[in-house]
Amino acid sequence: DAGVTQSPTHLIKTRGQQVTLRCSPKSGHDTVSWYQQALGQGPQFIFQYYEEEERQRGNFPDRFSGHQFPNYSSELNVNALLLGDSALYLCASSLRKGSVIAAVAFFGQGTRLTVV
Amino acid sequence: DAKTTQPPSMDCAEGRAANLPCNHSTISGNEYVYWYRQIHSQGPQYIIHGLKNNETNEMASLIITEDRKSSTLILPHATLRDTAVYYCIVRPNNAGNMLTFGGGTRLMVKP
Numbered sequence: 385d386a387g388v389t390q391s392p393t394h395l396i397k398t399r400g401q402q403v404t405l406r407c408s409p410k411s412g413h414d415t416v417s418w419y420q421q422a423l424g425q426g427p428q429f430i431f432q433y434y435e436e437e438e439r440q441r442g443n444f445p446d447r448f449s450g451h452q453f454p455n456y457s458s459e460l461n462v463n464a465l466l467l468g469d470s471a472l473y474l475c476a477s478s479l480r481k482g483s484v485i486a487a488v489a490f491f492g493q494g495t496r497l498t499v500v
Numbered sequence: 501d502a503k504t505t506q507p508p509s510m511d512c513a514e515g516r517a518a519n520l521p522c523n524h525s526t527i528s529g530n531e532y533v534y535w536y537r538q539i540h541s542q543g544p545q546y547i548i549h550g551l552k553n554n555e556t557n558e559m560a561s562l563i564i565t566e567d568r569k570s571s572t573l574i575l576p577h578a579t580l581r582d583t584a585v586y587y588c589i590v591r592p593n594n595a596g597n598m599l600t601f602g603g604g605t606r607l608m609v610k611p
Contacts, residue, residue, distance in 0.1 A: 388543070417598065426587060426601030427544065440598050474543050476599075487532065487593050491543030 386411060388492035390475050396498045397465050405460045405495045409477030416458040417489065418450060419474040427474055433458055434480055462497075470499045504588045509606040512582075518575040520605050522588030525569040530592050533564060534599070535573045537584040544587065544601075547573065551593075578609045 389408045397403050409416050415434040419427035429442035433452035452458045456477075462469055473496075476489040505523040512518040524533065534549040548555055548562045550571075555562045561574040575582055587604040 419599075419601075426585075426604055427599070429598050429600065432598060442598070476543075487534070487549060488546045489544075489599060491545070493541075493543050 388475055388477050388490050390473075390492035390495050392495060393493065394496045394498075396500060399465055399467060399499055401465050402461065402463045403465060403497060405462075405473050405475075405497070407458045407460070407475030407477075407492060409456050409458070409475075410490045413477035413479050413490070414456050415478050415480045416452060416456065417476045417478075418458070418460045419476065419491075420444070421472040421474060421494070423471070430460070465499045467499050470497060472496050504590055504602055506586075506588055506602065506605045508603060509608070511608050511610055512575075512578045514580060514609055514611050515577055518578040518582065518607060518609070520573040520575075520586050520588075520607065521570065522573070523570045524588070524590045527568050527590050528592075531590045532593050533562065533568075533571050534589040534591065535560070535562065536587045536589065536599070536601075537582075538587070538604070539581075539584040547586075578607075580609050580611065583607060583609045 388410050391406045417432040418430040421427040430444050431438050432440040436452045447463045449461045472494040474494045475492045478489045532549050532551050535547040536544040538544045548557055548560050550562045564571045585604040585606050587601050589599050
């Protein structure tokens with residue numbers, strides 16, 4: 385049973401460019417969340433998707449957007465990259481039962497984004 | 501969500517128990533205590549969670565004080581592979597995926 389998979393593992397982009405990161409949730413999971421982790425800090429919640437819609441959003445600008453596909457996989461898009469966007473981007477998945485999302489999240493290994 | 505306070509770092513000898521404290525004095529009645537850890541260059545890993553009773557699983561034990569204002573994560577026989585940053589998180593059980601990570605405790609297990 386594959387866990388949460390993210391691609392690519394590493395990425396280098398130039399300031400001002402756009403980037404798309406991808407996430408496949410753990411088998412059977414339908415809810416995906418994205419986190420940004422700057423060096424030496426804890427992960428910060430970006431947003432959460434289920435039923436192909438954004439459901440919760442953290443304190444991130446509109447440059448950060450996402451998408452969830454019918455197969456529950458998800459993309460994180462960041463436009464107009466800034467040097468400060470350099471970070472580890474983590475995807476987490478869990479299972480929603482009715483109106484309750486399971487409390488335990490499973491994380492992927494992350495995508496290391498470097499903006500130069 | 502309630503705020504948590506953890507020591508920034510701790511050391512533990514290999515084979516000994518590691519006891520990681522967490523203060524959550526503003527915890528609400530419907531908030532659970534979760535512990536995750538993050539080994540270097542990996543994504544966070546769920547360890548255990550509880551409401552008010554002590555909990556144990558194959559990885560660790562969680563001891564929550566009677567007033568629920570603090571808790572301790574216990575790794576009974578720490579190994580070098582337990583070296584990681586340990587995060588204590590408090591949140592309602594129905595809060596969705598959103599997890600608010602603080603600075604955590606960097607546990608160094610030494611031979």
